[in-house]
Amino acid sequence: MSIARTFWETLEARDWEAFGAVVIDDVVAWWPQSRERVRGREALVRFMAEFPGDWHLRVERDHVDSTGAATLIAFTSGGETVSGATFFELASDGRISGFTEFWPEPYEPPAGREHLVDRVPA
Amino acid sequence: MSIARTFWETLEARDWEAFGAVVIDDVVAWWPQSRERVRGREALVRFMAEFPGDWHLRVERDHVDSTGAATLIAFTSGGETVSGATFFELASDGRISGFTEFWPEPYEPPAGREHLVDRVPA
Numbered sequence: 001m002s003i004a005r006t007f008w009e010t011l012e013a014r015d016w017e018a019f020g021a022v023v024i025d026d027v028v029a030w031w032p033q034s035r036e037r038v039r040g041r042e043a044l045v046r047f048m049a050e051f052p053g054d055w056h057l058r059v060e061r062d063h064v065d066s067t068g069a070a071t072l073i074a075f076t077s078g079g080e081t082v083s084g085a086t087f088f089e090l091a092s093d094g095r096i097s098g099f100t101e102f103w104p105e106p107y108e109p110p111a112g113r114e115h116l117v118d119r120v121p122a
Numbered sequence: 123m124s125i126a127r128t129f130w131e132t133l134e135a136r137d138w139e140a141f142g143a144v145v146i147d148d149v150v151a152w153w154p155q156s157r158e159r160v161r162g163r164e165a166l167v168r169f170m171a172e173f174p175g176d177w178h179l180r181v182e183r184d185h186v187d188s189t190g191a192a193t194l195i196a197f198t199s200g201g202e203t204v205s206g207a208t209f210f211e212l213a214s215d216g217r218i219s220g221f222t223e224f225w226p227e228p229y230e231p232p233a234g235r236e237h238l239v240d241r242v243p244a
Contacts (some may be wrong), residue, residue, distance in 0.1 A: 032205060034231040036239045047238045060210045063185040063192045070185045070192030071221070072209050083154060085207035085224055087183045100194070100195050102207055104224040109156040116169045117158045 003086050003096060004069040008059050011048055019047050024091050028098040053077040057084075126191040126210050129218060130181050133170055142167050146213050150220040175199040179206075 001009070003022055009076055010019040020041050029038040029047070038047050054077065061072035068086040074081050091097040109117065123131070125144055129192040148221055151160040151169070162171050183194035184201050191210040194229065196203050213219040231239065 007142050026242075030242075031230050031231075033226050035228075035242045035244060036231050036235075038239055040194050043238045047235060050235070050238070052234070061190060061192065063151060063187045063190055063209075065185045065187055066186070068183065068185055070183065070194070070207075070209070072192070083224065085186075085192075085209075085226075087192070087207075102205065102226040103229075104155050104207075104226040106155050107225075107227070109153075112174070113158075113169060113172070116165045116172070117160055118154075120157045120159050122157060 002062055002064045003090065004064060004071045005059055005062050005094060007088070008071065008073060009059055012057050014049070016045050016049060019048065021095075023096045024102055025094075027096060029050060030098065031103075032099045033101060033102060043096075124184055124186045125206075125212065125216055125218060126186055126189060126193045127181055127184050129210070130179055130193065130195060134179050138167050138171060141170065141215070143217075145218045146215075149218060152220065152222045153225075154222060155224060 007022050010022065023041050023044060025041055026039070027046055033081055038044050056076050058074045060074055061077055063070050069091055073084045073086070075084050082103060084101060086094050086099050086101045086116055089098040109119065121122050129144050129220055132144065140237065145163050145166060149163055149166055150160070151166055160166050163231050165209070176222045178198050180196045181193055182196055190212055193208050197206050204225060206223060208219050208221050208223045211220040
């Protein structure tokens with residue numbers, strides 16, 4: 001199993017010891033949209049363990065190569081499902097040294113491209 | 123060069139013939155945030171060629187494996203730079219058969235996690 005998938009599966013399992021083991025001590029998590037950063041395994045495990053709600057996640061895409069990894073997850077909480085896009089950096093031992101994560105929100109399409117685009121009903 | 127990087131570099135070059143050659147005839151582009159879909163090479167090339175503004179892009183992450191690819195790009199237009207996260211499906215001949223793309227926007231962090239998080243100035 002890829003390290004990125006193990007990251008998500010141990011998180012979904014709330015297996016904090018196994019989750020902590022997939023990241024390096026000095027892991028850095030970065031959410032550019034809110035400009036929030038979490039540094040270090042202990043803070044990251046607490047961040048995830050304290051995350052509110054009865055949430056669940058499912059890995060939809062998982063691409064790993066020698067330079068890192070990217071995943072797309074479906075994250076469900078309170079009956080709502082949203083997408084999360086995560087780009088991982090890997091340490092030389094294969095563990096996760098950092099990640100950059102995005103939580104895109106719906107927006108209205110700009111005008112002027114209706115002739116090329118279908119809008120799919122929700 | 124990876125097929126995903128070629129996709130972006132031919133787009134940046136406005137080399138529509140080369141851009142069209144990296145996707146299959148029936149390529150499907152999907153933007154879940156606006157629920158917009160573009161079907162087919164011709165429509166996709168027109169969509170990109172008609173995209174307004176003097177835009178430029180740079181590939182920041184590029185991960186490809188046997189099941190597909192993911193990229194993170196920095197897209198600049200009108201002096202503003204935003205991030206785009208794209209997940210590509212590949213046809214058996216290696217060309218791009220589809221992609222799902224996200225354009226995340228800034229948001230304010232939720233309360234309650236200040237004890238674990240640094241906020242990085244813009």
